[in-house]
Amino acid sequence: MDYFKEDRSKFPPGNPDGSFQIDRDSHKFTHIWHGPQHPGITGNMSLELIIQGDEVMHCETHVGYLHRGFEKLMERRKYIQCFPLVCRICVPEPDFNEYCFAAGVEELAGIYIPEKAAWIRTLVLEMARLASYLMWMGGAAGSLGMGLPGQWTNYLRDYILDRFEELTGGRIYHMFILPGGVRNDLPSGFKKRLLDNLKDVETVMKDVETIMFNNAVFKKRTVGLGYIDPSWIEPFGITGPNARAAGVPLDVRKDAPYLKYPELSFKTVTGKDSDAYTRADVRRRDILVSVDLLRQILESIPENGEYMAPLPNVLNWEIPPGETYIRSECTRGEYGYYMVSDGSMYPRRINVRGPSYTHAVALMEKLVVGENIADVAPLMVSLHTYPPEIER
Numbered sequence: 001m002d003y004f005k006e007d008r009s010k011f012p013p014g015n016p017d018g019s020f021q022i023d024r025d026s027h028k029f030t031h032i033w034h035g036p037q038h039p040g041i042t043g044n045m046s047l048e049l050i051i052q053g054d055e056v057m058h059c060e061t062h063v064g065y066l067h068r069g070f071e072k073l074m075e076r077r078k079y080i081q082c083f084p085l086v087c088r089i090c091v092p093e094p095d096f097n098e099y100c101f102a103a104g105v106e107e108l109a110g111i112y113i114p115e116k117a118a119w120i121r122t123l124v125l126e127m128a129r130l131a132s133y134l135m136w137m138g139g140a141a142g143s144l145g146m147g148l149p150g151q152w153t154n155y156l157r158d159y160i161l162d163r164f165e166e167l168t169g170g171r172i173y174h175m176f177i178l179p180g181g182v183r184n185d186l187p188s189g190f191k192k193r194l195l196d197n198l199k200d201v202e203t204v205m206k207d208v209e210t211i212m213f214n215n216a217v218f219k220k221r222t223v224g225l226g227y228i229d230p231s232w233i234e235p236f237g238i239t240g241p242n243a244r245a246a247g248v249p250l251d252v253r254k255d256a257p258y259l260k261y262p263e264l265s266f267k268t269v270t271g272k273d274s275d276a277y278t279r280a281d282v283r284r285r286d287i288l289v290s291v292d293l294l295r296q297i298l299e300s301i302p303e304n305g306e307y308m309a310p311l312p313n314v315l316n317w318e319i320p321p322g323e324t325y326i327r328s329e330c331t332r333g334e335y336g337y338y339m340v341s342d343g344s345m346y347p348r349r350i351n352v353r354g355p356s357y358t359h360a361v362a363l364m365e366k367l368v369v370g371e372n373i374a375d376v377a378p379l380m381v382s383l384h385t386y387p388p389e390i391e392r
Contacts, residue, residue, distance in 0.1 A: 028052060034376055036065045045387040051373055059368045061361045066391040074350050079105055080314040087173045089352055089392050092135055093128040096330045098177035100337035103326045105179040108319050108341050116305035117181030122260040123297045130290045131160040132331040133283055136384055140280050141212055143378040144221050149212045152204050159197040181308035191298045198291045205287060213281060222277035226367045226379045237358040240333025241282045242383060246274035252329035264296050276382035318345050332384050354389025
């Protein structure tokens with residue numbers, strides 16, 4: 001397809017297998033590695049770059065620095081034993097993995113969760129979205145040498161992590177959403193404390209908009225950087241803010257509503273310029289949408305009611321044979337679990353669809369060609385990728 005064709009005339013001489021022959025004594029081309037331990041890589045992966053002067057001529061992504069393989073590990077564990085694994089597929093927002101896995105088990109087993117559990121799950125997913133976005137915002141600023149916004153947004157994220165710790169007992173890995181519902185009810189005073197945190201988020205985000213998004217340096221470095229053509233959305237499998245910044249309103253919460261999202265009022269945030277600045281602005285506005293959604297959810301959660309459906313002995317639980325695909329909207333786009341059961345106590349097959357796979361590999365390799373070496377880090381951060389999703 002034309003989407004995947006590149007102008008290779010500028011590249012060094014190539015071999016039939018696509019590798020390049022570099023004359024180490026020539027000053028025309030330089031072969032460098034960007035990462036894996038680099039603040040602009042957003043995790044443990046590496047970019048192999050061929051540059052001419054300060055212009056990127058070619059990029060190949062390299063993974064393998066994590067060696068996780070959770071999909072295969074889950075085939076050798078009972079369903080309930082998989083929860084300590086799934087949350088590690090995406091560390092900054094593990095709850096989407098918990099939800100997709102639990103919802104897949106529930107669909108295969110024919111389990112219906114209580115009303116209150118559905119509301120609490122929706123609350124947890126929006127809290128995870130907010131915490132992840134706040135961390136990303138600091139990373140986007142830091143990739144361009146702006147330290148203050150990162151300090152602000154990370155201390156805001158710490159407040160949200162405080163609420164997670166209060167609710168689940170853990171700040172990062174929660175293992176809170178289980179088949180049948182959730183582990184606990186909301187603690188006493190939780191709603192007020194979270195509402196206070198949301199006020200702080202709104203206040204600080206106004207300052208972030210002023211010193212970051214209205215900053216001439218930030219605009220000069222990000223406007224026009226990493227343009228994504230809207231025609232690439234489908235062939236590249238682009239989802240989430242990367243698609244919405246191109247004017248394509250993809251949002252699983254709207255396109256295939258789940259949990260309590262059909263009962264909530266919100267609009268899908270989109271942009272039109274499809275560059276790094278627009279992707280950042282879409283995420284900034286998404287933060288404010290999540291703040292509003294969390295307030296709606298807190299007002300709607302029933303005071304009374306069950307939060308867990310009755311289950312059989314989970315250590316001897318045989319899930320009926322079948323297959324299903326469960327998806328949700330995380331901060332990077334569509335997050336999905338394809339699950340197959342053969343009727344035993346162990347999953348037959350689990351395949352995780354994480355947005356980082358297409359965004360950090362195929363898309364990044366295309367977008368970075370022709371960019372300045374100094375823009376590699378902010379470009380990659382603008383795509384918002386988490387490498388554990390690739391090495392799942």
